[in-house]
Amino acid sequence: MSVVPAEVLPGSALAVEEPVREAAELGPRARLWPALAAVYRAQLSRARVARIPLLFVATFQSVGIMILMRGVVDGGGEAQAVVAGSAVLVVAFVALNLLAQYFGQLRASGGLDHYATLPVPPAAVVLGAAGAYASFTVPGTVVTAVFGCVLFGLPIAHLWVLIAVIPLAGAALAGLGAACGLLAPRPELATLLGQLGMSAALLLGVLPADRMPEAVRFLRDLLPSTYGVDAFARTFGPHPDWALVLGDLAVCGVVGVVSLAVATWAYRRAAVR
Amino acid sequence: MCAVRGLTKTYPAVRGRRGTPATPEVRATDDVRLDIRGGEIFGLLGPNGAGKTTLVRQLTGLMRPDRGSVEILGHDIVRHPERASRILAYLGQESTALDELTVSLAAETTGRLRGLEAARARAERDAVLEELGLTALAGRPLKKLSGGQRRLACFAAALVGERPLLVLDEPTTAMDPVARRAVWSAVDRRRAERGTTVLLVTHNVIEAETVLDRVAVLDRGRVIACDTPAGLKEQVAGDVRVDLVWREAAPLNVPEVAALRDRVVESGRRWTLRLAPEEARAVVATVTGGAAFAALDDFTLTTPSLEDVYLALGGAARQGLVKG
Ligand SMILES: Nc1ncnc2c1ncn2[C@@H]1O[C@H](COP(=O)(O)OP(=O)(O)O)[C@@H](O)[C@H]1O
Numbered sequence: 001m002s003v004v005p006a007e008v009l010p011g012s013a014l015a016v017e018e019p020v021r022e023a024a025e026l027g028p029r030a031r032l033w034p035a036l037a038a039v040y041r042a043q044l045s046r047a048r049v050a051r052i053p054l055l056f057v058a059t060f061q062s063v064g065i066m067i068l069m070r071g072v073v074d075g076g077g078e079a080q081a082v083v084a085g086s087a088v089l090v091v092a093f094v095a096l097n098l099l100a101q102y103f104g105q106l107r108a109s110g111g112l113d114h115y116a117t118l119p120v121p122p123a124a125v126v127l128g129a130a131g132a133y134a135s136f137t138v139p140g141t142v143v144t145a146v147f148g149c150v151l152f153g154l155p156i157a158h159l160w161v162l163i164a165v166i167p168l169a170g171a172a173l174a175g176l177g178a179a180c181g182l183l184a185p186r187p188e189l190a191t192l193l194g195q196l197g198m199s200a201a202l203l204l205g206v207l208p209a210d211r212m213p214e215a216v217r218f219l220r221d222l223l224p225s226t227y228g229v230d231a232f233a234r235t236f237g238p239h240p241d242w243a244l245v246l247g248d249l250a251v252c253g254v255v256g257v258v259s260l261a262v263a264t265w266a267y268r269r270a271a272v273r
Numbered sequence: 274m275c276a277v278r279g280l281t282k283t284y285p286a287v288r289g290r291r292g293t294p295a296t297p298e299v300r301a302t303d304d305v306r307l308d309i310r311g312g313e314i315f316g317l318l319g320p321n322g323a324g325k326t327t328l329v330r331q332l333t334g335l336m337r338p339d340r341g342s343v344e345i346l347g348h349d350i351v352r353h354p355e356r357a358s359r360i361l362a363y364l365g366q367e368s369t370a371l372d373e374l375t376v377s378l379a380a381e382t383t384g385r386l387r388g389l390e391a392a393r394a395r396a397e398r399d400a401v402l403e404e405l406g407l408t409a410l411a412g413r414p415l416k417k418l419s420g421g422q423r424r425l426a427c428f429a430a431a432l433v434g435e436r437p438l439l440v441l442d443e444p445t446t447a448m449d450p451v452a453r454r455a456v457w458s459a460v461d462r463r464r465a466e467r468g469t470t471v472l473l474v475t476h477n478v479i480e481a482e483t484v485l486d487r488v489a490v491l492d493r494g495r496v497i498a499c500d501t502p503a504g505l506k507e508q509v510a511g512d513v514r515v516d517l518v519w520r521e522a523a524p525l526n527v528p529e530v531a532a533l534r535d536r537v538v539e540s541g542r543r544w545t546l547r548l549a550p551e552e553a554r555a556v557v558a559t560v561t562g563g564a565a566f567a568a569l570d571d572f573t574l575t576t577p578s579l580e581d582v583y584l585a586l587g588g589a590a591r592q593g594l595v596k597g
């Protein structure tokens with residue numbers, strides 16, 4: 001069916017030597033920001049197509065938890081912690097759990113080959129996907145926060161702080177999720193790690209910290225989502241201590257940078273075997 | 274343009290776990306030497322498991338060989354695997370990275386990641402989708418397409434952002450004839466206009482015979498022959514292929530039939546023999562007359578195909594190559 005003749009003569013090929021030539025010029029490389037934007041856009045569209053039902057699940061789960069907890073907590077600080085914890089739980093569900101699952105499956109099925117044979121910086125693939133998953137949580141987190149404020153009678157004046165909480169907690173959790181997905185030796189393990197991370201965020205983030213035993217509280221301090229929860233919870237008070245809020249957010253930011261760097265390293269390692 | 278020397282890759286043995294049986298060590302690429310010339314459509318033909326994918330993954334920088342060298346357009350791909358992505362476009366066997374995107378976004382994003390400016394990526398996307406007859410499907414997610422359509426969409430993505438070398442791992446799997454024709458004319462057009470070189474992996478004999486300029490036959494990780502399809506067939510040109518299909522079992526009580534036993538390739542009720550023409554005539558005379566005839570269901574005589582070349586060269590697999 002080939003209509004164009006090759007400019008080659010038939011013959012025994014095993015013996016053919018080509019003369020040594022200068023190395024050919026390489027094709028262009030994708031730069032970090034345009035590549036990141038392209039991955040982000042593609043991943044967000046993927047999430048929209050395939051993950052909308054899961055966002056509903058995540059939101060209903062958080063709303064359900066708040067309704068259940070209404071009978072248990074006695075207003076005040078505990079209510080603030082429950083609302084903040086439930087809102088950040090949506091982020092944990094999507095950014096940590098779903099992203100760990102996604103990268104685990106992508107790696108196991110050979111899907112990483114697609115990115116690995118494109119001249120794209122590893123950071124663009126990881127950050128683009130993490131960013132898209134974190135953005136995807138926005139509607140669920142906002143709905144949960146507003147619903148919680150109404151349910152527990154908390155002020156909504158400072159809900160704008162979500163503009164900082166979602167990307168920073170999102171970066172920390174998405175980085176962790178991506179790292180789990182890319183490092184886990186098998187996809188089932190990646191899924192399991194994502195689920196465990198989310199369960200931890202649920203149990204340790206939503207339940208009021210003062211009622212926890214010492215050891216559990218220590219675990220709570222190790223979980224990056226905790227700092228997102230605390231930052232958000234502090235803003236419900238009449239006179240929020242903004243320095244502490246900033247401090248908590250800074251922890252999220254640092255964990256985000258570190259975990260995304262680890263995820264990028266893990267991606268590079270997984271892409272070329 | 275692409276020179277491969279002494280390439281060797283062994284997958285380590287895997288100890289069995291519950292549910293997954295242990296697998297022994299596999300030498301999937303065994304001292305492979307190849308030279309692909311600029312502007313040719315070069316094929317790797319072999320049955321499933323021959324090591325075709327493993328070989329191209331080493332050429333595309335996705336896998337590090339244990340030993341050997343790969344040079345493409347003067348670049349050492351073993352030492353600088355990251356350069357492969359700037360020389361070649363790769364269509365792998367998996368589409369999972371693109372599955373949930375629309376055809377249009379898959380092609381555009383791939384172009385962007387191949388370093389194209391936004392406007393250029395969109396323009397090339399539109400041109401390639403049009404060329405391959407995918408425009409009507411542009412808005413559909415790949416997941417919702419048939420296997421062949423999805424494959425064609427992935428092929429489209431591989432074409433956005435031009436590269437001098439296309440590495441295609443079984444590109445036409447599951448495609449209907451229309452889609453296949455679209456693939457081959459897109460390949461031919463690029464070769465005519467830009468001198469694009471194509472490395473094509475296939476286990477389809479007909480495809481190999483019709484589209485390839487030269488073909489390397491792979492068996493258990495080794496290149497057992499490399500020539501033009503016509504040149505390879507000449508090696509077995511004198512032979513005739515005789516296929517005998519028995520009703521139930523071969524009548525081994527007939528001495529002439531029993532004598533053939535050592536030389537046949539058996540596949541169920543089917544016996545396949547490659548014989549010199551006079552021998553073939555004698556065999557046909559034997560089985561169509563006398564005692565053997567009662568056991569015979571059908572027989573055919575054909576000139577050899579690349580499949581016979583594969584078998585004649587000592588190819589071990591009795592299945593896995595397909596025709597058509
Ligand atoms: N990741 C892997 N781990 C272990 N063995 C593998 C792996 N991939 C392929 N193999 C083995 O290597 C051989 C060649 O496989 P492959 O290159 O996929 O063949 P082909 O593409 O020709 O069908 C097969 O025996 C296969 O079982």
Ligand SMILES: [Mg+2]
Nearest residue numbers: 325326327366
């Ligand atoms: Mg293969």
